[in-house]
Amino acid sequence: MRICILGATGLVGRELLTLIDRAWPGAQLALYASRDRTIEHAGRALEVHAATKLEAEGAQGGDVAFVALDDEFSARYCPRLVELGYRVIDKSNTYRMNPDVPLVVAGVNHRRATAETTLVANPNCTTIPMTLALEPLRAAFGLGEVTVSSYQAISGAGVSALEQFVVKTAGGFSAMAASGDILGEGLDEGEYPGNTVPHNGKTDDSGFSSEERKLINESRKILELPDFGICAQCCRVPVPVGHYENLWVTLEREATQAQILEALNGGPFLRVLPGASGDGLTALTTLDDRDRALVGRLRKDNRDAATGPGGTRWCLTVAADNLRLGAATNAVRVASAWFPSQDPELQV
Ligand SMILES: NC(=O)c1ccc[n+]([C@@H]2O[C@H](COP(=O)([O-])OP(=O)(O)OC[C@H]3O[C@@H](n4cnc5c(N)ncnc54)[C@H](OP(=O)(O)O)[C@@H]3O)[C@@H](O)[C@H]2O)c1
Known part of the structure; x- marks a missing residue:
């Protein structure tokens, strides 16, 4: 089985790597993000490629592709992945309300992911x-x-927002403790920490x-x-x-x-x-x-x-x-309708 993750370096993409190890151990991975690099996952070094390579002639297809990108990049890459022969599960907002694309929650309406379906929209993390x-x-x-x-x-806003939140919370609360500002009047009213x-x-x-x-x-x-x-x-x-x-x-x-x-x-x-x-x-x-x-x-x-x-x-x-039930886990369970999961917890 060959599985693609587009956005493999993001918060949802990283969770997908962990779940794929459980659902389809030994699957061949094709990982993409904004640029070429190597990432570490479960003690392994994994090659990540620039997503633009998917647009090249002769790009390789596969079985299932999880797309964990912002809306505009989903719109750019999902059609190409379908063209390459992947069944695509898109986590962005791009296709959710498109009447031709099933919007699927595993355990609710997974019957909508049929043998003929090539593109599924994954709903929002609260839905x-x-x-x-x-x-x-x-x-x-x-x-x-x-x-x-x-x-x-805050992680709903992606990896950069989460990293900034952690740093600014640590700084903001340290400053509060040092100055005795227990009400947080010194915190930034426009930022997430303490707000x-x-x-x-x-x-x-x-x-x-x-x-x-x-x-x-x-x-x-x-x-x-x-x-x-x-x-x-x-x-x-x-x-x-x-x-x-x-x-x-x-x-x-x-x-x-x-x-x-x-x-x-x-x-x-x-x-x-x-x-x-x-x-x-x-x-x-x-x-x-x-x-x-x-x-x-x-x-x-x-x-x-x-x-x-x-x-x-x-x-x-x-x-x-x-990041999991609200995003990656649902996507993997939807894919389990086509490719049975070895982990029963991830099988719809
Ligand atoms: N976070 C959540 O709770 C959640 C829940 C449900 C759905 N979603 C949706 O899932 C998607 C991903 O969310 P996330 O939180 O994982 O985002 P994220 O942490 O910000 O990760 C974004 C990913 O997009 C990649 N990317 C950025 N620019 C790119 C480009 N030009 N070409 C190709 N790849 C590019 C990044 O790669 P680099 O590392 O190379 O920049 C990274 O892998 C979004 O549509 C989001 O709305 C998120």
């Missing part, structure tokens, strides 16, 4: 865990409306940022509910990895807490944490279970009119590692 949690509820009780508020990690900021995507005429529109529109496409009543608000919090989402869910049919937990426990790639207090449900605990979404804090919305144990309005929290 994947949220739809994994919503699909069992949709199947069991029907989905009315969903309101979601996200608290997203919560609106998600910095493009805000359109609707007033919603691109990140908010992704959660709304992608979940409608994946769940195949074009009129799904969903509203989202997104922000970034000063956390390296782990996107955290608070959801207010209205079901079509009444359910008890036990019935909802049972439905969630039957859903793939979820770890359900019982109890409303949220013990063990933090951004950092997503790093202990990187290939599943954590779901918990389930409790009846205090505005639900039902007086008994059942109700239609519920609050819950979903958290997931944005």
